[in-house]
Amino acid sequence: MTKRLLALLSVLVIASMALAACGTPATEAPVATEAPATEAPATEAPAAAYECTDALGCVTIAPDEPVHIAYWGVLSGPDSSLGEDSKRGVEIAIDDKGGKILDHDILLTTEDAGCTPEGGATAATKLATDTSIVGLIGSSCSDETVGGIATLTNAGLTTISPSNTRPVLSDPARGPDYAGYLRTAHSDAFQGKAVAEFAYNVLGARKAATLHDGSSYAQALQQVFADNFIALGGEIVAQEAVAKDATDMKPVLTTIAAAQPEFLYYPVFVAVGGYVTAQVRDVAGLETVALAGSDGIFTADLLKGGGPNTEGMYLSSPDFSAFTGDYAGFIAKHEAKYGGSTLSTFHAHAYDAANILFAALEKVAVVEADGTIYVPRQALRDAIYATKDFQGITGTLSCSPSGDCGAPVIAVYQIVNSDPASWNPADTANPNPKKIYP
Amino acid sequence: MRTSPGERLLDLAVSGVLWGFRILLVAAILIGTIATIRAGKYTSEQWIDFVVFGISQGSIYALIALGYTMVYGILRMINFAHGDIFMTGAFAAYFLATWMNGTGFIDSYPILGLLIPILFAMIVAGGIAMLVERIAYRPLRGAPRLVPLISAIGASFFLEYAFRGFFGPGVYAYPPIKALEGEWDILGIGILKVQVVVAVAAFIMMAILYSIVMFTKVGKAMRAVSESKDTAALMGIDVNRIIVSTFALGAAMAGAAGVLYSLIFRQVGFFMGFTPGIKAFTAAVLGGIGNIPGAMVGGLVLGIFESVGPSLFLEGLGITRPYQLKDAIAYTMLVMILLFRPSGILGERITTKKA
Structure with missing residues (x-):
């Protein structure tokens, strides 16, 4: 009797879990931590005449305190090379500032978001409770942003993502939860189109198949590709x-083989x-099909995991040769600080994102005579959105009202050597992977 | 025992709902299967491929599941660090095999190039499991059941992130063994060599393990300790030694599974043990936890269902992208087995006293 009741109960629980999983994920906004409407003014500075009138409140930084920024992204699990790579970009940007801004040290906190919506929500909730944080760089995966952005926006924070590429994140109709979100990465609306044109026009493929991993990044990108491929x-x-x-x-793959494609596109992690x-x-049936991926796997880790089959594979990515800034100088600093080649694609975007944040910070921060800094949050957010003709490594960046700051120039590369040690897309004489389109 | 009419009515309603659920599931599977077969999208060769993929994946699940089931049989605890023991074995074999590959040894002696890493992985995994048992489990013996479970989860995280610290977050490619590339023609069907080797190796390992447990003195002692620790101790059996050897034996199987897994999937990374660990635990429960042949059967059944299921059951029901639901199939199957046969396919072997 009780055993049967238990069995019934477990069936019901599982059924309800399944139903919950079918519902639209991540629409529920995590409970916002109370926005610090009026940040308590620093008591140790009675001379300060500054009164915070900012709509989102101000961050007060005492003379001996560091300016606190945070990086959130994927730092653990199999996709961590993506997040680690961007983190290095931020760290190099801080080094280039001499570790200081407005005569204060820069403190960088990092928070792992695990490349999932849940991880993003957790990281965002944790960071939103820290009232000393001025601004953020992140996240790595579009899923993390989907999970965490409402919490950050409602806490009055602003984040600049170096590597989210899902188109809808910077859609003009993206909603007020995204007010605190900008990105230096390109939107996949450009990337999927470039791959489709490459496959149809250059390779002459007429039948294509796609495979994604259910992440918002891959799902959206393969759909953009499919739409463009059909349009062609x-x-x-x-x-x-x-x-x-x-x-x-x-x-x-056997299921895909039954459909006999000539071109297989899997823009996954x-x-x-x-x-x-x-x-x-x-x-x-798939022995000779052309393989293509995108910026999520534009890393030497793909060669480690994929082995000899990676040779000849196509990867789309931001076009490194179109970078107008001193990319070679950045690579040299990276080499000196970490040794070895870069881990993934978006280090330069992270470097630019950090510098946009610093520039905006320097513009809006109110510095008292004793060194106390007040950072009005809404003004900082507005200043980031107002970024115009910013000279970054990845190009000349201007932010749109819907948060797109990137200069989207996409290229298709081909892997010419499956040895991970040979990975060096920035090499001029002997690059691997090698740019082949456009 | 007499029950009131109200209770009897509730009883009837509950079993009615449960039966309805069972019939619904079976009907869904049947309709899906028939519709898929009638659609005729796949050739029979492709169906055989699905089954073969399932067998090689399933035999790896089975090897890992053995460790869960043996430890459960003897200690009544779920060793959640077992999936990470599997990972340590894969790492050990990776480093040895890469070095051997560099000297050209694997190309000249492919059989030794396969066996030596497996042996090395078994030794390393066994050693690490003995350490984990000594540090994380033995001090907690006699504590309430939840305590060692939490400790096991802690040990699992420790192993994962210790390896991440040593070897970084990226993945490593297991060196390919040239002799295993290509296909063998078996009864007119081309089957990938590596799949055959993995399945055969897994079955040999399981046979060895089974004979150790059934026909040796240590095995006899293990079964005695599983029946009753106290009585076994009175009979002059060193219970601690037997528990350690159970851990080591189970871990050695997981270590070997780590190498076989790397042969098929060619990726070694610090997080690789998590999913196979959970799946193998499912397999152990499927077959009847505590039951060694049950773990083997559970692993194979799970592997084959996972491989065949999405295209056979789900595609016919008109579900697009069925492979995202692969795990749903695995766990639905678990629920079904627990509904139809709560003690697993081959039955849980627990003495009434312990249960």
């Missing part, structure tokens, strides 16, 4: 998906990308 006159013969922690890709690449040639 091609046919999408299969659009499959796997779970993010899937390892055995042969069954799903490193773990899934590696497994697909390593297994795809073993599946009957």
